[in-house]
Amino acid sequence: MGRFYVTTPIYYVNDAPHIGHAYTTVTADAMARWHRLLGDDTFFLTGTDEHGLKVQRAAEANGRTPLEQADTTSLRFRDAWDSLDVAYDQFIRTTEPRHHRSTQELLSRVRDNGYIYKGTYAGFYCVACEAYYNEDDLLPGNACPIHERAVEWLEEDNYFFKLSALENELTDWITSGGVFPDGKRNEALGIVKQGLEDVSITRTSISWGVQVPWDPAHVFYVWYDALINYATAVGFGSDEESFNLWWPSVHHIIGKDILRFHCVYWPAMLIAAGLQPPKQVQVHGFLLLGGKKLSKTGLTQIGPADLVADFGVDGFRYHFLRDVSFGPDSDFSYEAMVIRYNTDLANNLGNLLSRVVTVVDRKCGGIAPRPSADSPLAAVAAQSYAEAAEAWDRFQPSVALEATWRLVRETNAYLERNEPWKMEAGSPEVATVLGDALEVLRITAVMASPALTRASVSLWHAIGLDGSPADQRLPGAAVWGGYPGGAQLERGPALFPRIETAE
Numbered sequence: 001m002g003r004f005y006v007t008t009p010i011y012y013v014n015d016a017p018h019i020g021h022a023y024t025t026v027t028a029d030a031m032a033r034w035h036r037l038l039g040d041d042t043f044f045l046t047g048t049d050e051h052g053l054k055v056q057r058a059a060e061a062n063g064r065t066p067l068e069q070a071d072t073t074s075l076r077f078r079d080a081w082d083s084l085d086v087a088y089d090q091f092i093r094t095t096e097p098r099h100h101r102s103t104q105e106l107l108s109r110v111r112d113n114g115y116i117y118k119g120t121y122a123g124f125y126c127v128a129c130e131a132y133y134n135e136d137d138l139l140p141g142n143a144c145p146i147h148e149r150a151v152e153w154l155e156e157d158n159y160f161f162k163l164s165a166l167e168n169e170l171t172d173w174i175t176s177g178g179v180f181p182d183g184k185r186n187e188a189l190g191i192v193k194q195g196l197e198d199v200s201i202t203r204t205s206i207s208w209g210v211q212v213p214w215d216p217a218h219v220f221y222v223w224y225d226a227l228i229n230y231a232t233a234v235g236f237g238s239d240e241e242s243f244n245l246w247w248p249s250v251h252h253i254i255g256k257d258i259l260r261f262h263c264v265y266w267p268a269m270l271i272a273a274g275l276q277p278p279k280q281v282q283v284h285g286f287l288l289l290g291g292k293k294l295s296k297t298g299l300t301q302i303g304p305a306d307l308v309a310d311f312g313v314d315g316f317r318y319h320f321l322r323d324v325s326f327g328p329d330s331d332f333s334y335e336a337m338v339i340r341y342n343t344d345l346a347n348n349l350g351n352l353l354s355r356v357v358t359v360v361d362r363k364c365g366g367i368a369p370r371p372s373a374d375s376p377l378a379a380v381a382a383q384s385y386a387e388a389a390e391a392w393d394r395f396q397p398s399v400a401l402e403a404t405w406r407l408v409r410e411t412n413a414y415l416e417r418n419e420p421w422k423m424e425a426g427s428p429e430v431a432t433v434l435g436d437a438l439e440v441l442r443i444t445a446v447m448a449s450p451a452l453t454r455a456s457v458s459l460w461h462a463i464g465l466d467g468s469p470a471d472q473r474l475p476g477a478a479v480w481g482g483y484p485g486g487a488q489l490e491r492g493p494a495l496f497p498r499i500e501t502a503e
């Protein structure tokens with residue numbers, strides 16, 4: 001049994017959750033669910049990032065105070081995650097007093113260790129990124145390279161963090177396995193190798209933030225309080241025992257847009273505070289909008305509820321986990337989502353269940369037979385489990401689910417070859433084939449449960465099992481032969497009704 005602490009970025013409360021946020025969050029949720037199946041001590045953190053100019057301006061535009069803006073939008077994130085069956089252990093908000101204390105404590109340690117000094121900063125600032133840019137990195141017309149909007153010139157007295165003094169430590173951390181996948185590790189290393197400049201970490205121009213304890217006219221720049229949420233949540237500054245239990249066994253899942261903050265600034269801050277850098281940062285690419293149906297919409301205008309209405313929670317989760325390879329950018333298309341749903345869920349898994357239950361009904365009087373010890377599917381199941389487990393371990397849900405569905409496909413092929421529907425009712429032959437298929441359904445329900453939070457439970461009950469697949473323990477639950485047989489099975493509604501499209 002191990003210990004697994006996984007986080008999502010904390011999302012800005014200037015605007016509503018969209019499917020880009022949902023992709024990261026569902027991935028983290030599935031990772032946490034897999035580790036719970038393994039019996040690991042698991043802690044899954046998400047939350048909202050509530051300070052900074054961007055939130056302050058969104059509040060002004062909506063005629064609210066920043067805290068009202070934060071309260072309202074933070075709740076929308078929680079509602080969205082509830083609607084996607086995201087089972088976080090804690091939802092942190094950076095406006096909580098414990099987070100202010102922890103930020104002040106961590107950065108005071110950085111200062112006590114000699115890594116913070118006072119200076120003047122002047123530069124181009126993008127409010128949407130909450131970041132300064134070098135002139136060289138801007139697009140024509142002084143536009144931000146990410147948001148393609150004009151940046152602003154800001155000048156202020158503030159405190160600097162001596163990032164430049166930590167190049168060696170950062171190089172060591174990155175090269176010894178701090179950043180995944182490989183391409184993203186090289187990107188992080190490239191940033192450090194280019195040479196690091198000290199960074200400004202406080203502001204006097206705004207007040208919506210965490211106050212600097214040694215100079216109350218300043219607040220910390222939003223990123224330097226935001227990153228610290230990962231330490232606050234597990235007890236930094238309030239419960240050292242808990243903090244020492246969870247830190248540094250943390251895995252941060254983030255999008256590539258915030259790689260610099262998580263793979264350079266954050267480990268550097270921790271090292272400067274005398275703490276361990278995170279165990280791993282897992283960086284994924286961006287979802288881009290392809291396909292026809294949503295082509296007139298921006299990706300950030302698509303809320304999770306829009307897709308859940310058409311595909312259900314399981315269809316939504318399965319699509320993003322199975323179709324998006326963790327790491328590279330990926331085209332999101334509604335059409336591809338329909339195809340994936342119909343192929344893997346309706347045709348492969350859904351059909352397997354309905355076929356098996358129908359034939360058990362007709363040929364075995366509805367009583368579920370037991371699997372055979374020497375089934376040819378036993379080896380397929382073992383192989384599929386081994387590959388899936390290895391892929392989950394590498395944060396590759398799409399590979400893990402592909403390996404899981406290979407078992408489902410092979411079992412459909414096994415039925416086609418043996419044609420139990422043509423066998424003699426009550427014969428040992430028909431019992432063997434159906435018992436084997438039921439065993440595959442049991443194993444699949446467990447292995448797919450991190451993705452299919454609801455259908456895995458329906459499947460479990462449909463094959464006559466009590467409790468829930470999420471309560472099983474791996475690897476034991478994937479070992480061939482666990483299906484007890486003997487239950488009275490009943491034909492029920494389709495697990496995944498096919499989605500018919502106009503074309």
Ligand code: MSP
Nearest residue numbers: 009010011012020021024049226227254255286287
């Ligand atoms: N508040 C900061 C993070 C602070 S973490 C200490 C922030 N918030 S955000 O609301 O802008 O969320 C950014 C994250 O949302 C990305 O890193 C990524 O996880 C997710 N995504 C936002 N748009 C996305 C896509 N189009 N595609 C995939 N993920 C996307 O940055």
